[in-house]
Amino acid sequence: xxxxxxxxxxxxxxxxxxxxxxxxxxxxxxxxxxxxxxxxxxxxxxxxxxxxxxxxxxxxxxxxxxxxxxxxxxxxxxxxxxxxxxxxxxxxxxxxxxxxxxxxxxxxxxxxxxxxxxxxxxxxxxxxxxxxxxxxxxxxxxxxxxxxxxxxxxxxxxxxxxxxxxxxxxxxxxxxxxxxxxxxxxxxxxxxxxxxxxxxxxxxxxxxxxxxxxxxxxxxxxxxxxxxxxxxxxxxxxxxxxxxxxxxxxxxxxxxxxxxxxxxxxxxxxxxxxxxxxxxxxxxxxxxxxxxxxxxxxxxxxxxxxxxxxxxxxxxxxxxxxxxx
Ligand SMILES: O=C(O)CCC(=O)C(=O)O
Numbered sequence: 001x002x003x004x005x006x007x008x009x010x011x012x013x014x015x016x017x018x019x020x021x022x023x024x025x026x027x028x029x030x031x032x033x034x035x036x037x038x039x040x041x042x043x044x045x046x047x048x049x050x051x052x053x054x055x056x057x058x059x060x061x062x063x064x065x066x067x068x069x070x071x072x073x074x075x076x077x078x079x080x081x082x083x084x085x086x087x088x089x090x091x092x093x094x095x096x097x098x099x100x101x102x103x104x105x106x107x108x109x110x111x112x113x114x115x116x117x118x119x120x121x122x123x124x125x126x127x128x129x130x131x132x133x134x135x136x137x138x139x140x141x142x143x144x145x146x147x148x149x150x151x152x153x154x155x156x157x158x159x160x161x162x163x164x165x166x167x168x169x170x171x172x173x174x175x176x177x178x179x180x181x182x183x184x185x186x187x188x189x190x191x192x193x194x195x196x197x198x199x200x201x202x203x204x205x206x207x208x209x210x211x212x213x214x215x216x217x218x219x220x221x222x223x224x225x226x227x228x229x230x231x232x233x234x235x236x237x238x239x240x241x242x243x244x245x246x247x248x249x250x251x252x253x254x255x256x257x258x259x260x261x262x263x264x265x266x267x268x269x270x271x272x273x274x275x276x277x278x279x280x281x282x283x284x285x286x287x288x289x290x291x292x293x294x295x296x297x298x299x300x301x302x303x304x305x306x307x308x309x310x311x312x313x314x315x316x317x318x319x320x321x322x323x324x325x
Contacts, residue, residue: 038264091197169287196270201252203285
């Protein structure tokens with residue numbers, strides 16, 4: 001299987017600039033990608049290059065600071081807003097002795113507004129905050145376009161995707177900045193073999209900007225949620241190699257639930273590479289009142305019978321699996 005079959009590159013100018021026929025053609029390819037792997041890469045996505053470039057630059061500047069300086073912005077809770085040092089997170093639930101070899105920074109949306117994220121008091125590092133404000137707005141704008149494409153892709157009435165996100169309170173989102181530092185540069189790398197353990201994303205769409213250093217791989221196969229085995233064994237992995245300027249878009253678990261499993265939320269990981277790698281990962285989600293038991297109109301509800309949780313309960317379920325504590 002080639003990357004192109006499994007993770008196609010889609011050109012969003014077909015949506016932005018095309019006529020009805022071209023939009024329908026893009027929507028069809030979108031549906032096929034999310035039924036097959038739940039992943040695609042997109043070009044001509046309308047996300048301004050300077051905003052992507054500036055956010056990447058500020059992120060690198062932050063992670064280039066001395067560890068002692070970065071620790072001034074340390075998050076007060078597991079996966080909470082702020083800086084996280086490698087060692088806290090372990091997505092490979094079966095390997096209880098390991099952890100994921102990346103430092104990260106998490107921003108979370110404010111319950112008040114789709115365009116804002118939670119201020120974190122003393123945990124604010126001003127240059128990142130300023131840049132993230134611009135980035136956040138652009139990511140929200142792209143999210144709105146993805147909703148329109150998705151309605152057409154799934155044959156839903158216009159506005160259905162937006163309704164599923166907005167009907168349960170301000171739709172939540174998170175921006176994770178990941179520094180997969182060069183393993184040779186850090187004593188914490190000793191004995192660890194992965195940058196990010198295998199996992200599925202919890203929410204709806206993930207909009208990923210990564211640099212040219214390879215590492216992201218997608219498993220062929222799916223997690224059986226009813227078995228609650230969130231670290232299954234997969235033997236076939238497809239490398240994701242977006243061309244420069246492209247974004248990677250993938251579906252998270254909520255979209256798998258809401259389509260009754262028609263769309264995939266694929267297991268993915270980041271494997272080791274001698275070079276440093278930096279990623280900007282924007283997760284889009286519904287309001288906190290949404291549930292895993294909801295289904296889009298016309299999608300029967302005969303799958304995931306054990307999975308009846310509100311969003312906060314689902315977060316807790318997944319966080320418990322990802323903690324090294
Ligand atoms: O950095 C990447 O390429 C993937 C990141 C990812 O999967 C995540 O943060 O959930």
